[in-house]
Amino acid sequence: MGIGATTAGFPAVRRTPGTAFGIYVHVPFCATRCGYCDFNTYTAGELGGATPQGWLAAVRAELAMAACVVSDVTVDTVFVGGGTPSLLGGAGLASVLDAVRDNFVLGPDAEVTTEANPESTSAPFFEQIRRAGYTRVSLGMQSVAERVLAVLDRTHSPGRALQAAQEALAAGFEHLNIDLIYGTPGESDDDLRHSVDAALSAGVDHVSAYALVVEDGTALARRVSRGEIARPDDDVLAHRYELLDGWLSAAGLSWYEVSNWSRPGAECRHNLGYWNGGQWWGAGPGAHGFVGDTRWWNVKRPLAYAEQLGQGRAPVADFERLDDHDRHVEDVLLQIRLREGLPVGALSETEQRRATDAVTAGLLTHNGDRLVLTGRGRLLADAVVRDVLD
Ligand SMILES: C[S@@+](CC[C@H](N)C(=O)[O-])C[C@H]1O[C@@H](n2cnc3c(N)ncnc32)[C@H](O)[C@@H]1O
Ligand code: SF4
Numbered sequence: 323m324g325i326g327a328t329t330a331g332f333p334a335v336r337r338t339p340g341t342a343f344g345i346y347v348h349v350p351f352c353a354t355r356c357g358y359c360d361f362n363t364y365t366a367g368e369l370g371g372a373t374p375q376g377w378l379a380a381v382r383a384e385l386a387m388a389a390c391v392v393s394d395v396t397v398d399t400v401f402v403g404g405g406t407p408s409l410l411g412g413a414g415l416a417s418v419l420d421a422v423r424d425n426f427v428l429g430p431d432a433e434v435t436t437e438a439n440p441e442s443t444s445a446p447f448f449e450q451i452r453r454a455g456y457t458r459v460s461l462g463m464q465s466v467a468e469r470v471l472a473v474l475d476r477t478h479s480p481g482r483a484l485q486a487a488q489e490a491l492a493a494g495f496e497h498l499n500i501d502l503i504y505g506t507p508g509e510s511d512d513d514l515r516h517s518v519d520a521a522l523s524a525g526v527d528h529v530s531a532y533a534l535v536v537e538d539g540t541a542l543a544r545r546v547s548r549g550e551i552a553r554p555d556d557d558v559l560a561h562r563y564e565l566l567d568g569w570l571s572a573a574g575l576s577w578y579e580v581s582n583w584s585r586p587g588a589e590c591r592h593n594l595g596y597w598n599g600g601q602w603w604g605a606g607p608g609a610h611g612f613v614g615d616t617r618w619w620n621v622k623r624p625l626a627y628a629e630q631l632g633q634g635r636a637p638v639a640d641f642e643r644l645d646d647h648d649r650h651v652e653d654v655l656l657q658i659r660l661r662e663g664l665p666v667g668a669l670s671e672t673e674q675r676r677a678t679d680a681v682t683a684g685l686l687t688h689n690g691d692r693l694v695l696t697g698r699g700r701l702l703a704d705a706v707v708r709d710v711l712d
Contacts (some may be wrong), residue, residue, distance in 0.1 A: 329633065330458075330566070330635060331630075331635050331636030331637075332387065332388075332618070332635060332636045332638060332701050333618055333638070333641040334611040334616075335392065335606050335614045335616045336611075336613075336614040336615075337392055337395060337601060337613050337614055338552075338614055339711065340602055341394065341398055341429070341599065342398045342399065342461050342591070342594075342596055342598070342600035342601070343392075343395050343398055343595075343596045343597040343599050343601050343602065344397065344398060344399040344400065344401065344414060344424065344600060344601070344602035344603075344629065345385075345388075345397055345399075345400045345401070345602060345603050345605065346400075346401050346402075346403060346561045346592075346602055346604045346605065346606075346609055346610075346611075347381060347401070347402045347403070347418055347422070347469075347605050347606050347609070348362070348403060348404065348405065348411070348605070348606030348607060348609040349361055349364050349377075349402060349403070349404040349405040349406065349407040349606065350364055350404065350405045350408060350412075350420075350602065350608065351363065351364060351365075351366075351369075351374060351377075351404065351405050351406055351409050351608045352364070352365055352404070352405055352406045352409070352439075352442065352622050353406065353409060353439070353442065353477070354475070354477055354503030355475075355478060355541075356488075357474060357475035357535075357539065357540060357541035357542040357544040357545070358473045358474055358475070358476055358503070358534060358535070358536070358537065358541075359537070360534070360537035360538070360540050361404070361405065362405070362607060362608035362622050363404055363405040363406070364624060368572065369513055369625070369678070370623070370625050370642055370666060371625055372623075372624035372625040372627075373629055374409075374410060374414065374458060374487060376628040377606070377607075377624055377627075377628060378414065378417055378421070378626075378632075379628070379632075380420070380627055380628040380631040380632070381418065381421055381451075381605050381606055382421045382424075383631040384605045384606075384620075384631055384636075384637060385422060385426070385603075385605055385633075386424075386425050387426040387636060388426075388603045388605065389425040389426055391613075392506075392603060392613060392614065394427045395426065395427075396427050396428070397422070397426045397428050397429060397432060398429050398430060398432060398433070398591065398595070398645065399432060399433045399434075399435070399591050399592035399595060400419065400422055400428070400432065400433070400435070400591040401432045401433065401435045401436075401593075402415065402418055402436040402437065403436075403437045405437075406437070406438070406439045406649055407436045407437050407438060407441075408436070408437070408438035408439055408443050408447065409442050410447065410527065411442075411447065411484040412447045412449075412451050412454070413450065413673075415436055415451050415454065415456065416450065416451065416453075416454035417452075419434065419454050419455055419456065420454075423455075432457075433457055433458055433497075433590075433591045433592060434456045434457050434458065435456070435458040435459070435460060435590065435592055436451060436454055436456050436458075436459060436460070436513065437459075437461075437531075438459055438460065438461050438462070438486070438490075439462050439478070440461055440462070440463065440478050440482045440485075440486035441477060441478045441482065443461075443486045443490075443495070444489065444648075444675045445489040446491035448486075448489050448490045448492075448640065449493045450497070451493075452493045452494050452495060456495070456631055457495065457496045457497065458495060458496060458497040458498070458499070458598050459490045459497075459499070459591070460498075460499040460500075460502065460528075460530070460590075461483060461486055461487060461490070461494050461499065461500050462482060462483075462501045462532070463483035463484075463487075463501060463502060463512065463517070463520075463521065464476055464483075464499045464501065464503045464517075465480070465502065465503065465506065465509065465514075465515065465517045465591075465632065466480040466483070466503060466513075466516050466517045466520045467480070467509060467510075467513035468480055468638050469508050470488040470501065470503075470506045470508060470509045470513055471663070473507060473508055473541075473551060474503065474506060474534075475541065479518075482615055483496070483500070483520075483704055484520055484523075484524045487500065487524035487525065487526060488524060488525070491524075491525050497528060497588050498525070498526045498527060498528065499526060499528035499529065499530055499590065500524070500526075500528075500529055500530075500699070501530045501532070501585065501668065502514075502517055502518070502521065502530070502532070502566075503529075503530040503531075503532050503533075503676065504527060504531055504532070504534070504559070504562040504563070504566060505533050505534045505554040505555070505558055505559040505562050506534050507551050507552040507554060507556070508554075509562075511561075511562070511565060512542055512638055514562055514565060514566065514592050515565070515569065518566060518569045522570075522573050522575075527575070527584060527585040527588035528575070528582070528584040528585070528589075528646045529570055529575060529582070529583045529584075530551060530581055530583075530638040531563075531566050531582075531583070532581055533554065533562075534559075536553060536554065536706070539695050552580055555648065557587050557678045560701045563700070563701060564701075566583075566699070567583075567697065567700075569623075570583040571583075576661070577700070578657050578660065578661045578662075579593070579594075579596075579597060579660050579661070580659045580695070580700050580703050588710045590707050594660075597656040597657065597660055598656075598657065598660075599652075599653055599656070599657075601613045601614070602619070603619075604619070606624040606627070607619065607620055607621065607622055607623060607624045607626075607627040607637070608621070612694070614656070615643050615644050615645075615649070616641055616642070616643055616644070617620060617641065617642055617644060618624075618638050618639075618640065618641035618642075619636045619638070619640060619641070620638060620639060621637050621638075621639045622639070650660075651711060653668060653709065653712055654668070654669070654673075654707060655707050657708055658693070658695060658710075659695070659703055661693035661694065662692065662694075663689060663693050663694035663695070664692060664693050664694075665692055665693075666688075666691050666692065666693055667691065669693075669710070670712050672712050673710050673711065673712050677693055677710050678707055679709070680699070680706055680709060680710060681693075684696055684698055684699075685698060685699035685702060685706050686699055686706065687699075
């Protein structure tokens with residue numbers, strides 16, 4: 323059976339009107355796998371016969387099905403993530419956006435983001451995707467310190483990420499993000515300072531900074547367990563976070579989520595949608611979607627994903643319905659990470675008493691009728707949530 327528009331196999335969903343709606347498209351390809359990364363992504367030799375062309379046809383088919391499941395919706399944000407979307411090239415990314423536009427109506431000021439690895443970008447690439455309608459780019463830079471990039475198995479030179487940032491700005495992108503990883507064993511405070519200075523001097527208006535996580539099953543985890551590399555140290559991670567926050571704030575980028583800083587107005591609207599209880603369709607292998615009270619996720623392997631859609635079947639692996647309690651836990655978990663914080667009224671009486679303890683302990687503070695993490699609270703956000711939840 324050919325690839326056609328059908329809704330067979332998707333859970334029935336009822337969209338909640340009046341909340342932001344986004345589309346996420348997952349690109350499961352990488353040129354090489356970085357030692358720390360456990361994302362659902364595959365190098366050419368791991369694809370088992372799946373191809374970017376087959377993936378694109380399957381994404382088109384999924385989006386056509388999606389438009390039947392969720393009709394009459396205006397899309398506020400599109401986010402193409404991965405993996406390495408820039409491996410598709412300018413024409414490939416333009417086709418992804420065409421596939422979204424062929425099936426959905428984009429709002430007049432829709433935010434359209436793609437992630438990119440500096441290694442697979444160029445000035446013509448940025449010009450082409452800007453012309454195609456992308457408004458925002460998120461570049462994986464991680465660090466400018468060569469020894470840190472080596473521990474992370476990053477193949478680009480420190481200079482390439484900065485050059486890519488300049489090319490993206492010259493192409494006229496409205497917003498530009500750089501991803502940093504901090505706390506890599508062997509990184510010094512000065513290394514981090516240089517990375518932040520470099521990102522700022524490149525003119526970005528948004529920085530995402532993640533503490534290095536040693537994920538099970540990665541090459542990094544194996545090297546750590548063999549004793550070749552030290553495990554990132556919690557105290558060092560906390561210290562580096564404080565340094566980052568100080569440097570970025572002094573440069574006019576303030577935190578708006580625990581791991582994200584921006585100039586005013588440059589916040590990533592797509593990610594804010596996730597944290598603020600928005601709804602989205604997640605297309606592509608392993609992508610998650612959330613509409614109404616339903617969360618579902620696709621099969622992870624690109625070949626199985628394309629084959630299911632090729633047979634006219636939804637590529638869904640499984641789904642769950644969130645009841646009021648699940649929804650509450652999720653709201654607290656996500657909203658507490660935001661600078662806007664969490665409305666006190668969203669908490670039960672018991673939870674409010676526990677939140678008062680966290681205020682006394684200097685982890686939360688009141689801002690009007692909202693509870694916001696303090697600087698110290700941001701270092702312990704997960705523990706604060708565990709303590710507050712009923
Ligand atoms: C999909 S990648 C970004 C685009 C592109 N694939 C790249 O790496 O340049 C998303 C980001 O997640 C972060 N990341 C992935 N695994 C991580 C880990 N184990 N610890 C900390 N950050 C991680 C990196 O900062 C990376 O830039
Ligand atoms: S960090 Fe980015 S480039 Fe590296 S393996 Fe993960 S998705 Fe691919």
